[in-house]
Amino acid sequence: MKEDLSSFLPLSSATLHILLSLAGDDLHGYGIMREVLRQSQGQYKLGPGTLYDNLQKLIEERLIQELGQRAQDDDPRRRYYRLTSRGRGVLAGEVARLERVVREGKLRLQPANPRRA
Amino acid sequence: MLRLFYRWLLRFHPTRFRERFAEEMLSIFDHVEGRAAAAELVGDAFISLVRQWIMRSEYWEEKATVSVPAGACGLPVFYTLESYKPRKSALIEGAVLTWIVYSALFLAIRHGKVHSVYLPSLSFESAASSEVQLPTSTPNLPPTQARVHPRTQSAAIEARANSSEADRPSLGKPMPSEPNSSARVSVSQEQARLDATGKLGRTITTPPLVQFPSQSVARAKIRKETFHLYVGVYSTDVPNKLTVLVTAQDGRLAIEVPGEQKSMLVHIHGARYAFSEAQDNWIEFMKNGNGAVYGLQISLNGSESRSLRKVN
Numbered sequence A: 001m002k003e004d005l006s007s008f009l010p011l012s013s014a015t016l017h018i019l020l021s022l023a024g025d026d027l028h029g030y031g032i033m034r035e036v037l038r039q040s041q042g043q044y045k046l047g048p049g050t051l052y053d054n055l056q057k058l059i060e061e062r063l064i065q066e067l068g069q070r071a072q073d074d075d076p077r078r079r080y081y082r083l084t085s086r087g088r089g090v091l092a093g094e095v096a097r098l099e100r101v102v103r104e105g106k107l108r109l110q111p112a113n114p115r116r117a
Numbered sequence B: 001m002l003r004l005f006y007r008w009l010l011r012f013h014p015t016r017f018r019e020r021f022a023e024e025m026l027s028i029f030d031h032v033e034g035r036a037a038a039a040e041l042v043g044d045a046f047i048s049l050v051r052q053w054i055m056r057s058e059y060w061e062e063k064a065t066v067s068v069p070a071g072a073c074g075l076p077v078f079y080t081l082e083s084y085k086p087r088k089s090a091l092i093e094g095a096v097l098t099w100i101v102y103s104a105l106f107l108a109i110r111h112g113k114v115h116s117v118y119l120p121s122l123s124f125e126s127a128a129s130s131e132v133q134l135p136t137s138t139p140n141l142p143p144t145q146a147r148v149h150p151r152t153q154s155a156a157i158e159a160r161a162n163s164s165e166a167d168r169p170s171l172g173k174p175m176p177s178e179p180n181s182s183a184r185v186s187v188s189q190e191q192a193r194l195d196a197t198g199k200l201g202r203t204i205t206t207p208p209l210v211q212f213p214s215q216s217v218a219r220a221k222i223r224k225e226t227f228h229l230y231v232g233v234y235s236t237d238v239p240n241k242l243t244v245l246v247t248a249q250d251g252r253l254a255i256e257v258p259g260e261q262k263s264m265l266v267h268i269h270g271a272r273y274a275f276s277e278a279q280d281n282w283i284e285f286m287k288n289g290n291g292a293v294y295g296l297q298i299s300l301n302g303s304e305s306r307s308l309r310k311v312n
Helices: A013-024 A029-039 A048-060 A085-109 B002-011 B015-031 B035-055 B088-110 B150-162 B187-197 B224-230
Strands: A064-068 A080-083 B144-146 B204-206 B232-236 B242-249 B252-256 B263-269 B272-275 B282-287 B293-300 B303-311
Touching (some): A013 A064, A029 B015, A048 A064, A048 B015, A048 B035, B002 B015, B002 B035, B232 B293, B242 B293, B242 B303
Antiparallel strands (some): A064 A080, B232 B242, B232 B303, B272 B282, B282 B293, B293 B303
């Protein structure tokens, strides 16, 4: 039975960016911050406080999971995070919602057709 | 220096958050380059500290693990609810809130205006009746043991016994101004009954009537002759001259105070009478050794003064 994930929507900007950054690869905290900066083309800068506050919440909601240390030569203090299938479903739902918003926005912003006299 | 301050800020985060993320946050701090970026992280840590303590109380402590016992075929036979343990801060907040509510309640009761309680009215109109003083005392005092005239005593007992349910004291219910006819006592019948039972002339221990502070009134009808002892003009000389006129009207005493409405007086006990409209106000007649009234003590809105009798 498919779980209803609509209760998670809409996502906050920070949550959306974090889930989006983890959609490609498993990342540690600093990697997520850099990926978010890259995705937003430098417009959205996520601080560690906001990042780990969101990570804490997302782990509780089982949208992401903690992997622990990965590479041998990496900083031992770093932990890696992975998007769960549940998190992926929530992200897909949010992307679909944003698509509808974008479509609606484009429709509204189209130049109005001149009325016939 | 900034790193030390950053670490110090992380140390003050809630335990669960600190144990889980502090080292990782510190590693990020170590990776950033430039003093401006480091200062930015310090600001971010400060905001995070406030946010975690104010808005993230649900993450302060580890969740209790839920144990689900397994049945014979591996399925749980029942589910247990998560053992709920309230936060310490919630308990403190609850205690403070309770204290505030109870304090407000006690203050409201203490300073409340409406808490009058009346006791039933009694009337004695037999030939043997005289000025009957009902025993009144505070609830804490022991029962009054007194040798009283058997007729008077039996009348009081009978009057109490015969008082109907409607005459029982009740909060906020004023007693009727006229005495109940059932309270009237035929002394001869009562004397005959006591003679038959052999109780006449014995010492009787009477329990005190319950009197509520300053508000309760046990009224007894006073003989008209007694009024003449009290009727007159009373005044104080210094510092604020106050003239009080006490009159008899319709079988009751009345008082006129300048600036106040004429008020009927209600007998409380002894020579003390309360104003029928405002029973916090009262007067008490002062008598000399011969029983002659030479003045009165008056209590108006909490301030007391003494007046001497000027005109009879």
